[in-house]
Amino acid sequence: MPAFNQVTLDSPRLHLRPLCKDDAAAILRMRSKAKVMRYMTTAPWTDIAQATGMVERDQAAMVRGDLLRLALIRKTDKVFLGSCILFHFDEGCRRAEIGYDMDETYWGQGYMNEALVTLLNYGFNELNLNRIDADIHPDNINSARSLERLGFIREGYLRERWIIDDVVSDSAIYGLLRSDWVKRGEAS
Numbered sequence: 001m002p003a004f005n006q007v008t009l010d011s012p013r014l015h016l017r018p019l020c021k022d023d024a025a026a027i028l029r030m031r032s033k034a035k036v037m038r039y040m041t042t043a044p045w046t047d048i049a050q051a052t053g054m055v056e057r058d059q060a061a062m063v064r065g066d067l068l069r070l071a072l073i074r075k076t077d078k079v080f081l082g083s084c085i086l087f088h089f090d091e092g093c094r095r096a097e098i099g100y101d102m103d104e105t106y107w108g109q110g111y112m113n114e115a116l117v118t119l120l121n122y123g124f125n126e127l128n129l130n131r132i133d134a135d136i137h138p139d140n141i142n143s144a145r146s147l148e149r150l151g152f153i154r155e156g157y158l159r160e161r162w163i164i165d166d167v168v169s170d171s172a173i174y175g176l177l178r179s180d181w182v183k184r185g186e187a188s
Contacts, residue, residue, distance in 0.1 A: 135174075
């Protein structure tokens with residue numbers, strides 16, 4: 001994959017840009033909340049070093065073309081809302097995985113759907129991906145609904161996939177094909 005460190009995208013209400021060191025405090029605030037991290041593959045964060053470490057790792061990985069994580073910045077006031085990511089690229093199969101997180105303050109306002117439509121269009125149109133997968137906790141009904149609204153189909157269930165703080169959990173696997181995305185008319 002190409003280097004992603006210069007990628008910026010825009011939607012009607014959001015500017016999507018690579019994470020920067022200035023985002024670390026907002027990332028920690030978001031990821032320290034139990035409600036936000038409830039269905040994530042790590043426990044709530046407790047230290048700014050976790051956020052700065054993520055930013056630094058992601059910046060390096062984006063230069064290598066290993067992943068594309070973009071901060072969701074609200075255009076009206078430049079507030080950091082969360083992030084979305086394409087990762088686990090398989091160039092031969094033209095496949096990637098999508099992920100996302102958002103501070104609970106902004107849930108239910110359509111921001112993540114808007115960001116994901118923008119990122120999916122980039123993945124299918126600019127990166128020529130054929131398939132994008134999502135791996136979510138089966139109890140995360142809101143995330144499942146978000147994916148299904150975008151046209152993702154639940155295709156699998158992996159038992160006891162994650163162990164976080166000694167709690168074993170499963171994974172629900174969703175997939176979206178380029179052909180289905182185009183049929184939906186979301187593609188731009």
